[in-house]
Amino acid sequence: xxxxxxxxxxxxxxxxxxxxxxxxxxxxxxxxxxxxxxxxxxxxxxxxxxxxxxxxxxxxxxxxxxxxxxxxxxxxxxxxxxxxxxxxxxxxxxxxxxxxxxxxxxxxxxxx
Amino acid sequence: xxxxxxxxxxxxxxxxxxxxxxxxxxxxxxxxxxxxxxxxxxxxxxxxxxxxxxxxxxxxxxxxxxxxxxxxxxxxxxxxxxxxxxxxxxxxxxxxxxxxxxxxxxxxxxxxxxxxxxxxxxxxxxxxxxxxxxxxxxxxxxxxxxxxxxxxxxxxxxxxxxxxxxxxxxxxxxxxxxxxxxxxxxxxxxxxxxxxxxxxxxxxxxxxxxxxxxxxxxxxxxxxxxxxxxxxxxxxxxxxxxxxxxxxxxxxxxxxxxxxxxxxxxxxxxxxxxxxxxxxxxxxxxxxxxxxxxxxxxxxxxxxxxxxxxxxxxxxxxxxxxxxxxxxxxxxxxxxxxxxxxxxxxxxxxxxxxxxxxxxxxxxxxxxxxxxxxxxxxxxxxxxxxxxxxxxxxxxxxxxxxxxxxxxxxxxxxxxxxxxxxxxxxxxxxxxxxxxxxxxxxxxxxxxxxxxxxxxxxxxxxxxxxxxxxxxxxxxxxxxxxxxxxxxxxxxxxxxxxxxxxxxxxxxxxxxxxxxxxxxxxxxxxxxxxxxxxxxxxxxxxxxxxxxxxxxxxxxxxxxxxxxxxxxxxxxxxxxxxxxxxxxxxxxxxxxxxxxxxxxxxxxxxxxxxxxxxxxxxxxxxxxxxxxxxxxxxxxxxxxxxxxxxxxxxxxxxxxxxxxxxxxxxxxxxxxxxxxxxxxxxxxxxxxxxxxxxxxxxxxxxxxxxxxxxxxxxxxxxxxxxxxxxxxxxxxxxxxxxxxxxxxxxxxxxxxxxxxxxxxxxxxxxxxxxxxxxxxxxxxxxxxxxxxxxxxxxxxxxxxxxxxxxxxxxxxxxxxxxxxxxxxxxxxxxxxxxxxxxxxxxxxxxxxxxxxxxxxxxxxxxxxxxxxxxxxxxxxxxx
Numbered sequence: 009x010x011x012x013x014x015x016x017x018x019x020x021x022x023x024x025x026x027x028x029x030x031x032x033x034x035x036x037x038x039x040x041x042x043x044x045x046x047x048x049x050x051x052x053x054x055x056x057x058x059x060x061x062x063x064x065x066x067x068x069x070x071x072x073x074x075x076x077x078x079x080x081x082x083x084x085x086x087x088x089x090x091x092x093x094x095x096x097x098x099x100x101x102x103x104x105x106x107x108x109x110x111x112x113x114x115x116x117x118x119x120x
Numbered sequence: 121x122x123x124x125x126x127x128x129x130x131x132x133x134x135x136x137x138x139x140x141x142x143x144x145x146x147x148x149x150x151x152x153x154x155x156x157x158x159x160x161x162x163x164x165x166x167x168x169x170x171x172x173x174x175x176x177x178x179x180x181x182x183x184x185x186x187x188x189x190x191x192x193x194x195x196x197x198x199x200x201x202x203x204x205x206x207x208x209x210x211x212x213x214x215x216x217x218x219x220x221x222x223x224x225x226x227x228x229x230x231x232x233x234x235x236x237x238x239x240x241x242x243x244x245x246x247x248x249x250x251x252x253x254x255x256x257x258x259x260x261x262x263x264x265x266x267x268x269x270x271x272x273x274x275x276x277x278x279x280x281x282x283x284x285x286x287x288x289x290x291x292x293x294x295x296x297x298x299x300x301x302x303x304x305x306x307x308x309x310x311x312x313x314x315x316x317x318x319x320x321x322x323x324x325x326x327x328x329x330x331x332x333x334x335x336x337x338x339x340x341x342x343x344x345x346x347x348x349x350x351x352x353x354x355x356x357x358x359x360x361x362x363x364x365x366x367x368x369x370x371x372x373x374x375x376x377x378x379x380x381x382x383x384x385x386x387x388x389x390x391x392x393x394x395x396x397x398x399x400x401x402x403x404x405x406x407x408x409x410x411x412x413x414x415x416x417x418x419x420x421x422x423x424x425x426x427x428x429x430x431x432x433x434x435x436x437x438x439x440x441x442x443x444x445x446x447x448x449x450x451x452x453x454x455x456x457x458x459x460x461x462x463x464x465x466x467x468x469x470x471x472x473x474x475x476x477x478x479x480x481x482x483x484x485x486x487x488x489x490x491x492x493x494x495x496x497x498x499x500x501x502x503x504x505x506x507x508x509x510x511x512x513x514x515x516x517x518x519x520x521x522x523x524x525x526x527x528x529x530x531x532x533x534x535x536x537x538x539x540x541x542x543x544x545x546x547x548x549x550x551x552x553x554x555x556x557x558x559x560x561x562x563x564x565x566x567x568x569x570x571x572x573x574x575x576x577x578x579x580x581x582x583x584x585x586x587x588x589x590x591x592x593x594x595x596x597x598x599x600x601x602x603x604x605x606x607x608x609x610x611x612x613x614x615x616x617x618x619x620x621x622x623x624x625x626x627x628x629x630x631x632x633x634x635x636x637x638x639x640x641x642x643x644x645x646x647x648x649x650x651x652x653x654x655x656x657x658x659x660x661x662x663x664x665x666x667x668x669x670x671x672x673x674x675x676x677x678x679x680x681x682x683x684x685x686x687x688x689x690x691x692x693x694x695x696x697x698x699x700x701x702x703x704x705x706x707x708x709x710x711x712x713x714x715x716x717x718x719x720x721x722x723x724x725x726x727x728x729x730x731x732x733x734x735x736x737x738x739x740x741x742x743x744x745x746x747x748x749x750x751x752x753x754x755x756x757x758x759x760x761x762x763x764x765x766x767x768x769x770x771x772x773x774x775x776x777x778x779x780x781x782x783x784x785x786x787x788x789x790x791x792x793x794x795x796x797x798x799x800x801x802x803x804x805x806x807x808x809x810x811x812x813x814x815x816x817x818x819x820x821x822x823x824x825x826x827x828x829x830x831x832x833x834x835x836x837x838x839x840x841x842x843x844x845x846x847x848x849x850x851x852x853x854x855x856x857x858x859x860x861x862x863x864x865x866x867x868x869x870x871x872x873x874x875x876x877x878x879x880x881x882x883x884x885x886x887x888x889x890x891x892x893x894x895x896x897x898x899x900x901x902x903x904x905x906x907x908x909x910x911x912x913x914x915x916x917x918x919x920x921x922x923x924x925x926x927x928x929x930x931x932x933x934x935x936x937x938x939x940x941x942x943x944x945x946x947x948x949x950x951x952x953x954x955x956x957x958x959x960x961x962x963x964x965x966x967x968x969x970x971x972x973x974x975x976x977x978x979x980x981x982x983x984x985x986x987x988x989x990x991x992x993x994x995x996x997x998x999x
Contacts, residue, residue, distance in 0.1 A: 033151075034148060034152050038152075039159075052177065052180075052184075053153075053178045053184075054180065054187060055179060057145070057149070058184075058187040058188050061194075062190075062191045062194060065191070065194040065198040076151075078154075080150055080154070083147075
């Protein structure tokens with residue numbers, strides 16, 4: 009299980025990056041992340057949606073409803089240009105941190 | 121059959137009172153759950169199981185709600201949906217009000233105690249607010265109020281409210297910043313104003329310059345403000361004065377007599393002066409009249425004119441004061457220490473304590489003290505509410521538990537209890553408006569004003585509601601925070617225990633309440649003791665049965681000796697004396713320098729002076745320490761003087777006898793011989809030490825006659841005096857005052873304070889008792905079972921009462937211990953106002969403590985006895 013702090017810190021960049029590939033709705037995002045991480049990242053709806061909403065109030069993503077074939081409509085989220093600029097900043101920061109860690113862990117690094 | 125839609129609908133309903141979820145959010149979540157369920161079904165799971173797992177996978181609901189709440193406000197702003205949030209709040213409010221009302225009905229007694237306590241607190245504040253806003257408004261009705269100043273002369277010894285005649289003219293000449301200036305003068309001998317047969321001594325008769333109406337805003341109902349005060353012998357009177365003399369007839373152009381000798385022509389009628397003015401003229405005569413009806417010396421030499429100026433727009437007073445820094449030096453001489461000060465007229469009433477005021481002013485410190493007392497009482501009322509609310513928390517605990525179970529979070533509960541306290545507070549406000557109306561006459565009597573409760577006044581409405589809101593907030597803060605803390609699980613299981621912390625706090629609140637009451641009680645007792653002491657003090661002269669009769673008519677003055685002889689023929693008249701200046705209880709002329717022959721300038725003593733005839737000393741009953749009094753031999757004793765013991769001591773003699781026959785220099789060069797020394801007597805109030813006084817003989821212009829009469833048949837004697845008087849002076853009405861009233865008036869302010877503190881003590885005690893009553897009732901209720909058991913085991917009623925009351929009475933004891941030193945310190949400070957004062961005795965303190973204890977006992981014992989007499993069978997039977 010990945011630590012809470014790490015999960016929380018990575019929510020924002022992961023969501024923004026995922027939406028950079030195209031629009032998606034909540035449940036879809038959840039499923040994709042679970043797949044991408046091989047089950048290591050299991051977000052809950054309760055924690056994810058508030059984050060999406062906050063990103064929306066900050067103007068990093070926008071949302072619109074699409075009617076569905078069965079039952080209630082779906083709320084789709086999409087990255088804005090401001091969002092992609094912020095994403096670039098986040099990316100830089102993560103990569104910088106990552107580079108340091110790589111140097112420290114050096115040759116012992118192995119992907120199990 | 122599992123119905124997904126029904127299940128989902130039911131699931132959505134559980135979010136109904138969670139206002140942090142918008143409809144959109146719920147829709148999104150529903151979509152999510154449906155998708156998840158569908159996917160799980162696709163994996164081969166039965167629908168019901170899939171649905172339940174989907175619900176679980178949403179996560180911890182508390183955590184979710186917390187997370188949604190964090191984003192709630194940002195979303196609201198983003199959606200500009202504040203209105204919807206507010207409406208949500210309102211619907212909760214309906215529920216809160218419903219519950220509050222239900223609670224009120226269920227526990228009417230406690231509710232009443234709460235509301236009553238708060239109402240008493242709010243009423244006190246309302247009344248004090250009423251008084252305060254009247255005081256603050258003095259002199260603000262003038263059009264130029266913010267640019268209007270009184271000119272003061274600040275000297276080394278004192279600052280004077282009055283100036284010399286020339287000041288006004290010179291200021292207008294020399295400084296263009298001065299837009300207008302006027303002098304005001306009131307003669308120390310109030311004139312007799314007569315119209316044919318009706319005559320009165322008018323003590324609010326003023327002289328003023330023609331610019332009077334330019335400076336002050338006293339509207340004229342008849343006459344032209346530009347010219348009304350131009351010509352000598354013109355006079356303007358108020359509408360009430362006009363009605364008094366002329367009835368409904370038009371007074372314009374008519375003439376009235378001034379002191380039987382001069383004729384004044386009425387050139388205007390002005391509106392009655394509002395009570396919020398630092399001076400209240402009934403008559404205003406043109407200044408050029410003054411030298412024609414009185415001494416020319418007044419204008420040339422005496423510092424008795426009140427000078428007022430209006431500065432031009434935009435001129436700060438400090439600038440002018442700076443420029444005029446050398447004003448007095450230019451007129452009095454380069455060595456003069458006198459400085460010119462500009463005093464804003466609006467500050468006179470509350471902040472002016474200089475010498476020679478027109479009327480005795482109020483003091484802003486009274487206002488502060490009253491406000492402090494009002495706030496104190498309000499605080500006690502809030503403490504009461506807090507105490508009762510938290511004491512009865514057991515009753516509310518179940519409700520709180522249920523609400524929390526249903527999903528309410530702490531903030532909502534806090535808001536609910538605040539809502540309740542605000543609601544009760546507003547109820548209390550309604551009650552207190554009625555109470556204030558009732559108590560208004562008491563306030564008016566205390567303050568000598570004529571205040572009224574005008575509900576239409578905006579400030580009163582705003583003030584009252586603001587007050588109620590604050591009270592609701594303060595009173596509700598502790599109960600709201602305390603009650604919202606309960607853990608639903610504990611509470612619903614019945615494991616509620618009153619926390620130690622809470623109980624200790626409640627006890628200390630009771631102590632604070634009663635300590636305040638005790639301090640106020642002690643204050644009241646000490647004030648009344650001091651006043652009693654003052655009244656009973658040997659003043660050095662006899663105040664009983666001395667009638668003071670003012671004399672204006674020059675005819676009477678000339679023949680006063682004969683008048684006195686006539687009076688003395690009456691066996692009920694013991695003695696008659698005359699003074700040409702003052703008498704005890706009135707201010708005496710000051711500033712007279714006296715020094716021994718051969719002494720240097722700095723050994724001169726500045727003292728008070730009175731001009732009296734030979735019978736004055738005897739009539740007042742003054743005792744002589746050495747020598748003798750004036751004999752009436754006018755020529756022989758022309759340069760004789762009497763000194764009091766303080767004067768003798770100040771001049772450096774070791775004993776009164778040593779001064780006899782000695783010569784002193786009065787003023788610059790008058791040589792006088794000391795004929796006798798009077799024992800010190802209190803010619804001023806006991807607030808002041810007895811100061812040096814010199815008495816000089818005068819027989820030809822008595823201003824006041826003092827008549828000592830026997831205590832029997834006083835009205836008859838007065839009538840006889842009047843009859844004789846009228847033979848001598850058919851024109852002047854016979855008016856008199858009693859000397860002891862005049863002396864008593866010196867302490868009027870103190871007596872009023874005693875009353876105020878007394879009422880405050882009463883109120884504090886009342887509120888304290890309300891609280892104690894409630895707490896005692898509650899405590900008895902809590903211990904019903906215990907009492908039942910004890911009784912069944914054979915405890916006596918007395919023992920039970922002692923048991924139930926013991927705790928509370930001990931608290932009162934602690935309150936006393938806390939209060940005593942505080943009260944001592946405060947009263948010691950107050951007593952320092954008096955040069956002659958009592959020593960505070962321990963009996964006084966004890967008495968206050970016993971009163972508080974007695975009141976507490978009575979309050980508590982009602983509940984205790986009721987509980988002790990209850991049938992143990994009944995109390996043990998029910999849960």
